[in-house]
Amino acid sequence: MDRAVTAAPWDWDAHARAAGARSDGTFNAATMRLPEQRAVIWRRADGTATAYSAAQLRRRAGEMAAVLAELGVGRGDRVAGLIGRRPASFCAALATWWLGAVYVPLFTGFGGDGLRVRLADSGPKVVFTDAASRDGLGAVREGLPAFEVIVVGGPAGDGDLALDAVLARPRTAPAIVDTGLHDPSTIMYTSGTTGRPKGCLIPHAAIVSLLPYVRHCLAVGPGDVLFSGADAGWSFGLFTTGLAPMSQGVSRVMYEGPFSTPGWWACVREQGATHVAAAPTAFRQLATGGAELVPAEFTAATSAGEPLDEPTVRWFQEHAGVVVHDSYGLSELGMVTGNLREPPYPPVAPGSMGVALPGFEVALLDERGNPVSGEATGRVAVRDNGFFLSRGYWGRQAEWDARVVDGWFRTEDLARRDEQGRFWYVGRADDMIVTAGYNVGPNEVETALLDHPLVVDAACVGEADPVKGQVVAAHVVLGAPAPDDLLAELRRWVGERIGWHAAPRRVHVRPQLPRTASGKVQRHLLRAGDAGAVGR
Structure with a gap:
């Protein structure tokens, strides 16, 4: 076995051109293609559902871009989005990129210091939020640099702008700013399991970086309907199971409201979603609801975010006839390994995080930083292919540079490689x-x-x-x-x-x-x- 596992050949530049990048390297993610009919299906907490076409999303993004431009937002400025599971979270991102500005997704579950630290670090000019999150935003605003607040889908508080009221006067979308494929588009903060969260600088090429995962692990394409439980305040919700598959013609179902096993399965059935993508914790909760709730429409599943345990894989195989394909990635790298859905890759081994995705080279390093070969355990390292999901840390570039040694990004994770080249998650190095x-x-x-x-x-x-x-x-x-x-x-x-x-x-x-x-x-x-x- 080679000391590093390299997946099938992958022409990154060709895929970038197919996504819309020009020969001079310019590409603005706001121009990405979206499904013409049902780009986003929003299933509200009250049980009603509305589908939005590409034209509707793009029109609203253009209107929001016009409002941002009137507020003085331009190239390089930050715009944050503290928005629940609703289509406006995608529109806010597209509107920000439209102007060459940088989007800062914020998880609505954050409060107090979790929210304050990210706002203070990124320094946005404008924050989009919704009525449910407005009070939490107001509670941390004192002491932070000034920013405008735009409330989507509801009335505004004192000093805020209500988007619906502002858009009562028609606005013409500004011209889309030319940006480079590798120019920053997003600051995505890590979840912060330890220490101060780091802001990963994600370029406009994000959807290109995730194409191997969309094509070979999710294995979805035009006409497919994907239900994702991930919030767009995280990279897995905004990009990995959001805009990246949407750019390939996949409809994305957004489920509003708290987790509910009957609610999730009912939404899958009602919207004809064949594929469910979620964290292993969610799959374990779905399993506790019993086999009788599993809809016939459900035929494929993919997990990420934490290790998927073998008992959960077995439950879905035995009770739903579906193999949950686990995968592994970081906000810094994107998705780099996964259980792929076609030969010649090895079949799924329950508990494994799969093999290197096409376009990625993955190695295991010993305590001295030397690659180990064959069946072994070591620290996961990934060779820089020019298309990592992130290209650095906002304001902390020295920390990023320290993690890249001789062209290899060294993660904090330990994994074991078996005789078929599969990787098995062991834990963080400090765990x-x-x-x-x-x-x-x-x-x-x-x-x-x-x-x-x-x-x-x-x-x-x-x-x-x-x-x-x-x-x-x-x-x-x-x-x-x-x-x-x-x-x-x-x-x-x-x-x-x-x-x-x-x-x-x-x-x-x-x-x-x-x-x-x-x-x-x-x-x-x-x-x-x-x-x-x-x-x-």
Whole structure:
């Protein structure tokens, strides 16, 4: 096996030209092609649904661009979007790019410091928001640089502009600004599992960067209908399952409102969505609703954002006849590995994050930064192909440059490569548990625990031990009352499946696990300690 795994040949420049890039390298993402009929299908919280065509989205984006221009927004200025799951989130992005400005998506679940830090760092001139998010925005506004607020889909507060009222007077869309394919279009902040979130600088080429994923992992095309549970405040919702597949003729279903298993499945059935893309946490919740709710329209599924556990894959295979294809990526890189949907790639192995996507070269590095070959475990590194999803960090370029060594972007993630070239997520480098001289990856233990009938959710961290240095500590959410011998039961369960070196020696029972807004477990909070652990 080569020390780096390279996928099938992929002509990035040819795909960029097909997306609309000119021979001189100019391309503005606001000009991307969208499905002519049902570009976005908005399923509201009240159960009603409206489809919007490419012409409708583009007309509204042009009107919003005209309003932004009147407010003095121009090339390089930042415009933020704090908008729930509604088509306006896509229009706000297109309107910003229209002017050569930089869009800053903000997740509506943010409040307090989570919102304040991102606004202070990006310094937007204008913030688009909706009525549901307006109060949260107002609560953090004091002390921040001044910005205009435009409220979409509702009345404005004092000093704000209501978009509907402003657009009562017809406006002519300005000319679309010429931008370079690799010029910044978006500042996408990382979810911030630890430390201050970094603003990834995403260029106008974002939809090109994600084409290998759209073509080979999602495997969707013109006429397909994709249901995505991802919020457009994150790259997976705005780009990966949003504008990138939409640019290939795929209709995108947006589901407004809180998660609901019956609601999601009803929306899939009503809109004829054959493909569901979501985080593994959502698929686990869908499975708990039972097979009787799964609609016949559902024929394909793709997950990302956190490791997909084998029990969830098996449930969908057995009860829905659908193989959930897991994938791996970062806001910095885009999607770089996945379980692909056609030969000669190996078949899906439940729990694997797949193989290198076309156009990407993925390596595993040892502790000294040297590539390892064959079946091995190491830090994931990806060779710069000129089309990473991001090209740097906003205001923190030195941190980006430190992660790129000899043309390889070094991630913080550890993975194992098997004999067929598949990658298996092990954990973050700083999550590795070293116990009695053994390296234990938390994901492998978590997967085993999730297969136990009592365990609904699980995460593992290392805890200090005077004899072993560290021991494996399992934090679990249970679906039934804990038995007296819970620790012994879970130790036996993991020991028989993985090995006794990996069996947890402490167990913490929790009502829920701390996760970021995008679903990632916040292990640093678990490592802070927990009263009531069962251990030995």
